[in-house]
Amino acid sequence: MIAYIIRRLIATVPVMGVVAIFVFSLLYIAPGDPAAVIAGDLATPQDIARIHAQLGLDEPFLARFGRWLWGVLHGDLGISIFTNLPVTRLIAQRLEPTAVLTIATMIVAIAVAIPIGVVAAWKAGSWIDRAVMGFAVLGFSLPAFVLAYLLILVFAVELGWLPVQGYVSFREGVVPFLRHLVLPSLTLGFIYAALIARITRASMLEVLSQDYIRTAQAKGLATRDVLIGHALKNAAVPIVTVIGIGVALLISGVIVTETVFAIPGLGRLTVDAILRRDYPIIQGVILLFSGVFVLVNLLVDISYTLLDPRVRY
Amino acid sequence: MTAISREDMAGGAPAAAAPGFVREAVRRHPTMVLGGAILLAAAFVALAAPYLGTVDPQALSPIRRLKPPSEQYWFGTDMLGRDLYSRTIYGTRVSLIVGFGVAFLSTAVGLAIGLVTGLNRVADAIVMRVMDGLMAIPSVLLAIALMALTRASLGNVVFAITVAEVPRVTRLVRGVVLTLRERPFVEAAVASGTGFFRLLSRHILPNTVAPVLVQGTYICASAMITEAILSFIGAGTPPNIPSWGNVMADGRSLFQVAPYLVIFPAIFLSLTVLAVNLVGDGLRDALDPRLARRM
Numbered sequence: 001m002i003a004y005i006i007r008r009l010i011a012t013v014p015v016m017g018v019v020a021i022f023v024f025s026l027l028y029i030a031p032g033d034p035a036a037v038i039a040g041d042l043a044t045p046q047d048i049a050r051i052h053a054q055l056g057l058d059e060p061f062l063a064r065f066g067r068w069l070w071g072v073l074h075g076d077l078g079i080s081i082f083t084n085l086p087v088t089r090l091i092a093q094r095l096e097p098t099a100v101l102t103i104a105t106m107i108v109a110i111a112v113a114i115p116i117g118v119v120a121a122w123k124a125g126s127w128i129d130r131a132v133m134g135f136a137v138l139g140f141s142l143p144a145f146v147l148a149y150l151l152i153l154v155f156a157v158e159l160g161w162l163p164v165q166g167y168v169s170f171r172e173g174v175v176p177f178l179r180h181l182v183l184p185s186l187t188l189g190f191i192y193a194a195l196i197a198r199i200t201r202a203s204m205l206e207v208l209s210q211d212y213i214r215t216a217q218a219k220g221l222a223t224r225d226v227l228i229g230h231a232l233k234n235a236a237v238p239i240v241t242v243i244g245i246g247v248a249l250l251i252s253g254v255i256v257t258e259t260v261f262a263i264p265g266l267g268r269l270t271v272d273a274i275l276r277r278d279y280p281i282i283q284g285v286i287l288l289f290s291g292v293f294v295l296v297n298l299l300v301d302i303s304y305t306l307l308d309p310r311v312r313y
Numbered sequence: 314m315t316a317i318s319r320e321d322m323a324g325g326a327p328a329a330a331a332p333g334f335v336r337e338a339v340r341r342h343p344t345m346v347l348g349g350a351i352l353l354a355a356a357f358v359a360l361a362a363p364y365l366g367t368v369d370p371q372a373l374s375p376i377r378r379l380k381p382p383s384e385q386y387w388f389g390t391d392m393l394g395r396d397l398y399s400r401t402i403y404g405t406r407v408s409l410i411v412g413f414g415v416a417f418l419s420t421a422v423g424l425a426i427g428l429v430t431g432l433n434r435v436a437d438a439i440v441m442r443v444m445d446g447l448m449a450i451p452s453v454l455l456a457i458a459l460m461a462l463t464r465a466s467l468g469n470v471v472f473a474i475t476v477a478e479v480p481r482v483t484r485l486v487r488g489v490v491l492t493l494r495e496r497p498f499v500e501a502a503v504a505s506g507t508g509f510f511r512l513l514s515r516h517i518l519p520n521t522v523a524p525v526l527v528q529g530t531y532i533c534a535s536a537m538i539t540e541a542i543l544s545f546i547g548a549g550t551p552p553n554i555p556s557w558g559n560v561m562a563d564g565r566s567l568f569q570v571a572p573y574l575v576i577f578p579a580i581f582l583s584l585t586v587l588a589v590n591l592v593g594d595g596l597r598d599a600l601d602p603r604l605a606r607r608m
Binding site: 014015016017018019021022023026029030031137138140141142143144145146149150152153157164248249251252255256259260270271274275277279282285286289290293294 | 452462542548594
């Protein structure tokens with residue numbers, strides 16, 4: 001078990017290495033001279049040359065990459081070109097809304113999607129099954145921002161039940177915090193829930209056709225015990241896998257969702273950085289998001305050993 | 314909504330006068346036929362955009378700003394007085410070009426890389442590490458990063474999304490090739506002295522077509538969504554070419570007073586993506602009956 005975890009951990013090193021090379025190359029090949037930007041409009045060529053030497057911009061690729069990576073490993077993601085503030089500080093300021101939104105969405109989506117996937121598989125071919133499959137196809141076809149505007153139009157503009165946009169921290173009151181969270185969370189979680197429900201259904205259908213399910217039913221176990229104790233447990237590996245892979249959808253979705261709902265999180269930071277070509281921030285955000293994605297999938301890999309005792313390689 | 318009913322007629326007309334096999338297709342794969350019909354209609358709209366009662370989608374007219382949908386302006390006009398119907402109709406072109414362009418390029422490149430890595434252990438070790446790394450970056454983020462490096466143009470959008478999609482195709486093709494290598498008919502072909510290229514073209518490649526085709530349709534759908542996202546946040550199709558994403562971005566700030574600015578392009582985008590997904594699901598069911606039962 002420990003050896004397996006260590007092996008999986010080591011396997012993430014080359015993956016993050018490739019991400020790091022890609023992210024560094026981004027700044028390396030980016031158009032424009034960062035020294036000229038830092039020096040400002042009134043700089044003389046001597047000033048720019050001095051900053052060049054200071055930042056080590058004249059050194060070869062590998063030397064610069066090594067120094068940059070050393071900094072990253074010590075928590076230094078560089079300085080934002082536009083605001084002149086450390087990227088780590090900018091990210092830390094924006095972390096809360098994004099973390100709250102994605103984690104809340106994940107929990108709700110999983111809690112909704114797995115039961116409906118289970119019921120769809122159990123009642124395969126029924127109207128419930130068709131409704132769930134329809135929901136899944138719709139989930140893949142409705143882009144997040146389209147869904148966002150539909151929700152705003154119905155629940156915020158027409159009915160006036162929920163605020164149109166904005167973010168309120170939970171420190172300023174739980175009710176306004178939750179009210180501001182509902183629509184963004186629905187927007188973000190729709191496709192994720194669709195994906196999980198679809199895989200849950202498929203995986204459950206496979207397991208429900210097995211002999212041991214018939215045995216369990218024949219010996220008179222309650223339907224709930226068969227579905228959860230026998231079937232869901234054995235169908236868990238693909239479901240957990242998709243929960244991990246789907247985090248990529250959440251990360252992409254958060255960029256759009258925060259833009260539509262004016263939430264001051266990492267997604268907005270990314271969009272603003274793109275529009276201003278603030279490469280150090282873009283680098284930092286990609287590193288962070290990819291790191292989280294790899295970490296979640298590492299946890300998924302490790303969870304296999306708990307879900308399926310056969311996984312011990 | 315006039316345009317949509319017109320589209321339906323364009324797609325539905327052949328089926329009415331159709332011989333038996335079309336009716337049979339409709340009966341067996343109704344959703345796939347529906348998806349195909351919508352896609353055909355979209356292709357027709359894209360090609361015939363100048364003849365569908367449109368005006369110049371970029372023509373400004375400050376005096377006609379923010380007119381709600383009416384007989385004269387079917388979808389209304391935006392804050393610069395541009396005709397939304399024309400902008401939405403012309404936007405079809407961008408989505409179809411990006412969707413099919415990315416689907417074609419990424420499957421072609423992914424197929425080539427996947428075949429090489431599946432058949433050569435040294436290439437496999439190196440290339441798949443790079444692909445794993447690229448797959449660790451969520452695809453929209455990867456496309457955004459590439460767009461930040463280049464200037465906004467349609468070609469760059471296609472390129473950026475293609476790069477983000479290639480690793481998935483590569484992984485799929487490699488997986489198929491690795492299983493095929495162990496199959497008796499491939500071993501028999503190798504044992505009987507079949508040359509490398511003949512092995513590839515006669516035994517390996519034909520067996521990768523079905524999964525790659527299905528994957529290609531899903532890539533087409535996701536590329537359309539990614540293009541809309543990129544354009545929506547201002548990092549995609551340049552503003553002088555109307556695309557559903559940047560038309561929606563233009564209407565964003567006025568959404569509460571003029572929701573039609575966002576709703577019409579949103580309907581077109583969702584319908585088109587839905588159509589591609591329906592075709593994809595149908596193809597998957599038709600090409601892989603084993604999967605059809607499960608999914």
